[in-house]
Amino acid sequence: MPLMHYDVIVIGAGHNGLTAATALAQSGRKVIVLEKRELAGGLAASEEFYPGFRTQGLLQETAGVRPSIITSLGLRNRGLQLRGEEAGSFVPEPDGPGVHLFRDAARFTSANPTLADEEKKAYHEFREFLGRITPFISTVLNQTPPPITDKGTEGAWTLLKTGISLRALGRDTLHELLRIGPMCVADFLNERFKSDALKVGLAAPSIHGTFLGPWSAGSVATFLLREAAASKSVVGGPAAVTRALLASASEAGVTLRMNAGVRRIRVSGGSVLGVALDNGENIDAMIVASACDPKRTFFQFLEPGNLPDSLSEQIRIIKMRGTTAAVRIALEKPLTFPGRPEMTPEEILTGKDIDSLEKAYDAVKYGEMSEVPHLAIKVPTLSELDLAPKDKHVAEVLVHFAPYHLKGGWNEAARNELGVRVFKVLAGYCPEFESSVIAKEILTPVDFEERYGLTEGHIHHGEHSLDQLHTLRPSVDTSRYRTPIEGLFLCGSGSHPGGGITCAPGAMAAEAIKNT
Known part of the structure; x- marks a missing residue:
């Protein structure tokens, strides 16, 4: 050849x-x-997991x-379009209205009429604070790291510009950024909010795909990285x-x-x-x-x-200790929640409170899957109808936490048990969920490694x-x-x-x- x-x-x-x-x-x-x-x-990559049902990607x-x-x-000239409005993330409560989370503070306020006024005020102040610090973090994220081992001027100049940008934040904002940077996200949010559902919605994404819980030092850093990178969805x-x-x-x-x-x-x-x-x-x-x-x-x-x-x-x-699994579910109808019967949310985050996220994380430290996993769920068929047959739906579930290094290994029994635990969590929020299931596909971290070439199944x-x-x-x-x-x-x-x-x-x- x-x-x-x-x-x-x-x-x-x-x-x-x-x-x-x-x-x-x-x-x-x-x-x-x-x-x-x-x-x-x-x-x-979009993948078919059951005849006629496709995902938007892992x-x-x-x-x-x-x-x-x-x-x-x-x-944009090749067909890419940005969403005009953020879909938001819904955090359901078994016996309450839950919280519909938006980065836009005004939309957050209007979407959560039953939330206490002091929580809404705190959220507005929270977003104002993030608006002051995320531009600096975004600048750091979008530039090549300086050559810190090089004796030339490039690294020194980059560090100098970064230092000047930090000083430009102002004394109080700079001090607060330095204070919270190494903190755990649980303390960071507990200082500001009382609503458990609100804190779950804010904390959960900071531990997705990590070997961290909300009480882990440094989890504020992962929260800020995600916030600084966020723009409009595709x-x-x-x-x-x-x-x-x-x-x-x-x-x-x-x-x-x-x-x-x-x-x-x-x-x-x-x-x-x-x-x-x-x-x-x-x-x-x-x-x-x-x-x-x-x-x-x-x-x-x-x-x-x-x-x-x-x-x-x-x-x-x-460290590449994969902690995420996936369940793709073909459904007769979208997920609905008794506390908000008028809603069919596209993005859902589960968790009773901050400590429930920590307990979900605790399991992987000992090579076990979470007894009550935290789920990040997307129902893409609410906006992309061609992913499923007419009037049917897809739920893409990322499961946190399920360790690559599972005690006893990922055999068929362990895979099935993961599915049982995921379904139990979903049924606790959506009473009609299980009767709506047509089919499912379960992917463990080992499957991620074999299918996608991810060492230890680590999605990042x-x-x-x-x-x-x-x-x-x-x-x-x-x-x-x-x-x-x-x-x-x-x-x-x-x-x-x-x-x-x-x-x-x-x-x-x-x-x-x-x-x-």
């Missing part, structure tokens, strides 16, 4: 891989994307997709992001090959030569950008001995914790996307600014490659 030559090989056709490939192709590079599966999109949120990337890649969800990226990549001239698993990144004399595929085929390129997680990239794709010992150790200790390619963010993501020596191997770059969620559907790691890695 003849050897093929490209300027850049991108491994993985998820949202970050497609973003990096498109940006590089638009700059004139000859780019090929290699995807092991027969389906592009990774965690943002991940649920698209509010983190950077507006600057939408513009630079021309995604109509059609994750799958719509993938469709627009594929169209943009095609127009830019990117070659996309499916069923093309990479066996090895070929290296000689400390420089990349290209890749070898599972089928024995070699493809040459001076640059390889991996959208796979760092451990898979360095320990599976590279021959032993190609990494400096210090970097090998940095990568070895990256590595935990979002204070020791694995910014200049430490994925390691000090690789935080700027370049690796010690000449021509090898990282462009996946394991790099800054982290996981979720943002396209940011792919875009920033592309900029690093352009600057080589």
